[in-house]
Amino acid sequence: MAHRLLVRRLWTLSAKDIRCLPASTATAAASSSSSFSTSLQSAPTRVSFLSPSRTLPRSLLHTSRREVSFNVQDHEDFTDRVIKNELPVLVDFHAQWCGPCKILGPRLEKAVAKQKGRVAMAKVDIDDHTDLAIEYGVSAVPTVIAIRGGDIVDHFVGIKDDEELDSFVSKVIGK
Amino acid sequence: MAAFCRARHRWKRTNCLHVLTRNLTGKYDYDLVVIGGGSGGLACSKEAAQLGQKVAVLDYVEPSVKGTKWGLGGTCVNVGCIPKKLMHQAALLGTAVKDAKKYGWQISGPICHDWATMAEAIQNHVRSLNWGHRVQLQDKKVKYLNVKGSLVDKHTVKGLSKAGKEMILTAKNIVIATGGRPNYPTNIPGAVEHGITSDDIFWLKKSPGKTLVVGASYVALECAGFLTGIGLDTTVMVRSIALRGFDQQMAGLVTDYMDAYGTKFAWMCVPKRVDKLSSGALQVTWTDTHTGNEHKDTYDSVLWAVGRAPETKALGLDKLGVQLRKETGKIVVGADESTSVPNIYAFGDIGEGRPELTPTAIKAGKFLARRLAGHSTELMNYDNVPTTVFTPLEYGCVGLSEEEAEKRHGKDGIEVYHAFYKPLEFSVAERDASQCYLKVICERGGDQKILGLHFTGPNAGEVTQGFAMGFQCGATYSHLLQTVGIHPTCAEELIKVSITKRSGLDATVTGC
Numbered sequence: 001m002a003h004r005l006l007v008r009r010l011w012t013l014s015a016k017d018i019r020c021l022p023a024s025t026a027t028a029a030a031s032s033s034s035s036f037s038t039s040l041q042s043a044p045t046r047v048s049f050l051s052p053s054r055t056l057p058r059s060l061l062h063t064s065r066r067e068v069s070f071n072v073q074d075h076e077d078f079t080d081r082v083i084k085n086e087l088p089v090l091v092d093f094h095a096q097w098c099g100p101c102k103i104l105g106p107r108l109e110k111a112v113a114k115q116k117g118r119v120a121m122a123k124v125d126i127d128d129h130t131d132l133a134i135e136y137g138v139s140a141v142p143t144v145i146a147i148r149g150g151d152i153v154d155h156f157v158g159i160k161d162d163e164e165l166d167s168f169v170s171k172v173i174g175k
Numbered sequence: 176m177a178a179f180c181r182a183r184h185r186w187k188r189t190n191c192l193h194v195l196t197r198n199l200t201g202k203y204d205y206d207l208v209v210i211g212g213g214s215g216g217l218a219c220s221k222e223a224a225q226l227g228q229k230v231a232v233l234d235y236v237e238p239s240v241k242g243t244k245w246g247l248g249g250t251c252v253n254v255g256c257i258p259k260k261l262m263h264q265a266a267l268l269g270t271a272v273k274d275a276k277k278y279g280w281q282i283s284g285p286i287c288h289d290w291a292t293m294a295e296a297i298q299n300h301v302r303s304l305n306w307g308h309r310v311q312l313q314d315k316k317v318k319y320l321n322v323k324g325s326l327v328d329k330h331t332v333k334g335l336s337k338a339g340k341e342m343i344l345t346a347k348n349i350v351i352a353t354g355g356r357p358n359y360p361t362n363i364p365g366a367v368e369h370g371i372t373s374d375d376i377f378w379l380k381k382s383p384g385k386t387l388v389v390g391a392s393y394v395a396l397e398c399a400g401f402l403t404g405i406g407l408d409t410t411v412m413v414r415s416i417a418l419r420g421f422d423q424q425m426a427g428l429v430t431d432y433m434d435a436y437g438t439k440f441a442w443m444c445v446p447k448r449v450d451k452l453s454s455g456a457l458q459v460t461w462t463d464t465h466t467g468n469e470h471k472d473t474y475d476s477v478l479w480a481v482g483r484a485p486e487t488k489a490l491g492l493d494k495l496g497v498q499l500r501k502e503t504g505k506i507v508v509g510a511d512e513s514t515s516v517p518n519i520y521a522f523g524d525i526g527e528g529r530p531e532l533t534p535t536a537i538k539a540g541k542f543l544a545r546r547l548a549g550h551s552t553e554l555m556n557y558d559n560v561p562t563t564v565f566t567p568l569e570y571g572c573v574g575l576s577e578e579e580a581e582k583r584h585g586k587d588g589i590e591v592y593h594a595f596y597k598p599l600e601f602s603v604a605e606r607d608a609s610q611c612y613l614k615v616i617c618e619r620g621g622d623q624k625i626l627g628l629h630f631t632g633p634n635a636g637e638v639t640q641g642f643a644m645g646f647q648c649g650a651t652y653s654h655l656l657q658t659v660g661i662h663p664t665c666a667e668e669l670i671k672v673s674i675t676k677r678s679g680l681d682a683t684v685t686g687c
Contacts, residue, residue, distance in 0.1 A: 095306065097299030127246075127302055130309060139310045 213249020219540030246305030266404020384475025571639030
């Protein structure tokens with residue numbers, strides 16, 4: 001928790017600058033935790049060094065900084081788009097072998113979409129990102145953890161119906 | 176023994192103080208490092224951690240020749256017991272659907288099986304188990320490292336990650352539980368390039384199609400069994416005998432049933448070469464050792480089930496002087512799972528002479544952890560281990576085979592009670608029960624202590640488990656007679672068995 005707060009403080013300084021920059025450089029800067037001046041210069045090349053699985057969501061990021069729902073690519077991406085997100089983010093820890101996850105996923109997306117950009121949703125496949133899931137204490141899936149300003153503000157495990165999800169999401173936004 | 180060993184360790188530790196550069200206090204990074212995250216390794220590491228030890232478990236899966244790899248949990252979870260039993264169940268359900276028509280179910284047309292649906296469901300379940308194990312290690316505070324472990328010296332383990340990163344761990348005790356992997360035949364051209372093993376079959380995304388299974392171990396027969404059951408053209412190629420080491424009368428019943436069930440058998444045959452045709456199919460050339468003639472046939476897949484080899488090559492055991500048995504390559508172990516090097520232990524499939532079973536590995540691992548933590552001196556009892564072969568007609572047994580019982584007590588020293596029975600459910604389904612059989616081998620005279628119990632029939636595993644407890648308690652034939660049967664079941668036939676082989680009478684059970 002302390003580490004996350006520290007990371008958040010370090011980035012708050014540069015984050016505001018990044019948000020103001022045009023989308024392409026913002027993407028590049030966000031891709032590395034090193035000084036963002038170098039990444040500004042090499043923005044296009046930096047994107048091309050990324051693995052193919054990363055370039056697609058990056059191009060999506062181009063179109064809308066306030067992406068509502070996305071798949072987390074790796075730990076760095078998580079820090080980037082979840083911890084550092086100025087929006088509250090609902091992290092949906094799921095697995096392909098989990099039946100209830102397949103039910104909750106679309107329901108959660110619907111609840112998030114209803115908020116018209118006031119909350120984002122990050123999807124983490126726990127088989128692809130086992131360490132991240134373990135780090136956040138996930139044991140059963142689906143587990144949804146709400147992160148606001150880099151801190152965990154709420155969470156639940158298992159399926160919820162549409163009404164329960166709407167109220168959960170509203171609480172997270174702070175309505 | 177324990178006190179002596181502990182004293183030795185202390186002496187060795189002070190000697191090693193100046194050698195160990197990692198920490199100045201003379202303490203190791205870990206109390207216990209377990210190499211191998213399978214049934215045995217996980218059980219041992221979790222038990223040790225629960226007893227307050229600082230434990231790390233190293234698990235790494237070297238991809239198969241075909242490139243198949245899997246997660247945490249070892250052979251049983253990923254490429255053994257679990258997917259095997261589920262595919263066996265898939266096959267049994269196919270038979271059940273056919274039986275269902277006789278029971279009044281209106282099922283139109285022939286039913287067919289989709290491999291992809293079954294494989295995906297099973298693979299998903301296995302992945303959930305991988306995750307479950309990962310969470311358990313976390314909960315029990317066992318450090319998990321997905322690295323390939325090898326021994327540097329008797330207190331130092333090197334771990335190599337997939338990315339090539341190296342790490343060093345020091346440990347007071349090291350346990351090797353790396354298990355085994357399927358053998359590829361080395362002298363058959365095309366075997367490695369074109370064949371698959373049990374490491375691959377459960378992870379295939381597409382159906383293996385017309386399959387040749389080479390081997391007659393339980394792995395071969397179980398695989399051939401479920402492949403036949405889901406409707407695939409399957410042939411088993413046997414060099415000499417089936418289920419070596421098991422009671423041969425029972426082995427014969429198992430293969431007879433499979434033969435009647437639709438599996439083809441090529442007895443006394445050895446493959447010579449495997450070639451890939453332009454169509455993509457595999458052409459296998461083999462010799463019938465009985466006639467000396469050569470034969471050819473084409474298959475979509477060739478599954479090698481010709482034995483398993485212990486995972487010891489990459490461990491660096493020779494460097495440390497850990498004794499291996501030359502013929503098998505397995506680690507020579509004492510009754511307390513110790514190796515020739517003090518503070519290095521080995522158990523599970525890797526141990527010479529040990530049963531290659533999950534429950535024995537788990538139990539042995541737990542007992543070892545308790546001994547290493549100084550909580551107990553109890554040794555693992557490897558006797559009276561029950562087991563079941565999950566062929567289309569399942570075979571469960573506990574104790575001695577008839578051959579072994581005769582060897583130990585003489586033919587005149589044993590009494591074999593036996594019966595051919597018919598499961599009630601087979602009657603309406605009009606199924607052939609010719610191979611449904613059981614026998615109880617007892618000492619002749621005296622209390623007639625039960626030496627071995629063998630059963631072929633549906634749910635043989637479920638049936639045998641309960642009797643194994645009786646066996647463990649030293650059950651005698653009179654205990655069997657004193658027990659009341661549950662009716663109507665197949666298991667009750669074990670209670671009612673009364674005809675001896677010696678009498679020569681017809682052993683077919685008549686109605687109640």
